[in-house]
Amino acid sequence: MPHILVNKHKDIATPSNYDDVAFQFIAKSSKENKVLVETENKKFFLNMKEKNNNILVKIDNITRISPVSIVKNAINAYGKISGSKILFENTSNLSKKVEPKKEFLKDIEYFVNDFKTDKEILVEVGFGSGRYLIHQALKNPDKLIIGLEIHTPSIEQMLKQVNIQGITNILAINYDARLFLEFLESNSVNTIFVHFPVPWDKKPHRRVMSVDFIQESLRALKPNGTLELRTDSPNYFEYSSQLLEHFKKFPSKILKNKDLEVISKYETRWKKQEKDIWDVIITSTVEDKILDIKADFSFDTNINIKNLDLPNKPVVKKDFLVHFENVLTIEDYGILIQLTMGSFNKPISKYIIVANGKASYFQGNPIPTSANLKAHKLIKSFLQENKCEQ
Ligand SMILES: C[S@@+](CC[C@H](N)C(=O)[O-])C[C@H]1O[C@@H](n2cnc3c(N)ncnc32)[C@H](O)[C@@H]1O
Structure with missing residues (x-):
């Protein structure tokens, strides 16, 4: 995680600019301060936290963005504009690396507001090293391959390959696949691959596969489209087979030790250990209702x-x-509310900026799931109770 450690210093002036990085305002609380950064069409917070009488500066986790070079640049600009002494940094190795092509990395806003395609769609959940995703992209040049992953270094690694191999039919997104599937258009996807998901034996609620996930996958799949799980974990296999009991009217099949055309990094390891590998495949049969979520945030x-x-x-x-986690003040005109909202197993963390009487979600609205919409109504009512009498 890129960061710098600097001497304690006075607040930087806001708004101000350094090296094409704009610092808009500072939000303060007893825990830490955050500065709103705008650069290269991205907005995020840098956190400034006291550590052993110095200040640690790094990106705010909730507002993480890619590629990491933008974050490093912003942190370096902060170091410069603060005028303080840099005691430690890991942000200077900027230019030597091949940067991933940003046009193939989309944020959730893009998928919620702008995404449209006439192409057939394949989705891979948790693509890891991206070997299978890239194989699918090369094998199906006329199809669009959407890759979901929550591990930023894996995404950057995969996008480098996209660059090197001149691939143009992949869109990657750093987002929880369980949430993503909840708002994906009905009957729009041909295949959803879930290869070697983390088994989460001790925290099963974190597993990708669940009744809800299968239900949303079947809704998003076209008739005859398939959800394809591949796992080496006997527990996960057992668990997923049991989930199929909830979907008896959909054809399903289980295969053992089937060879694929390309072997992922994980699979290579399991094959060496001569572990069994299972495929659990379930097929959508019906045209589903179009999603009709009124997304008023x-x-x-x-x-x-x-x-x-x-x-x-x-x-x-x-x-x-x-859950309202923290409230920071923005000078005398606003506040920054940090909160968690939505469903129990996959809550999302967001910020709301309230300034000059107006409120909005930072980095765009929550994705339009029914749990998020219900949570929003409640949040709105809490803010409304404090409305000025006109
Ligand atoms: C065990 S690895 C397998 C990677 C790859 N599919 C393979 O076969 O080599 C599981 C991957 O799923 C990702 N992951 C876990 N939960 C996820 C979620 N809810 N949404 C998207 N990706 C997820 C992890 O970051 C990790 O890269």
């Missing part, structure tokens, strides 16, 4: 931040939750 205007009284414990409802 608006807030009222004239929010009075002075009277805010947000609960500091999680508010847990039947099928969603809202």
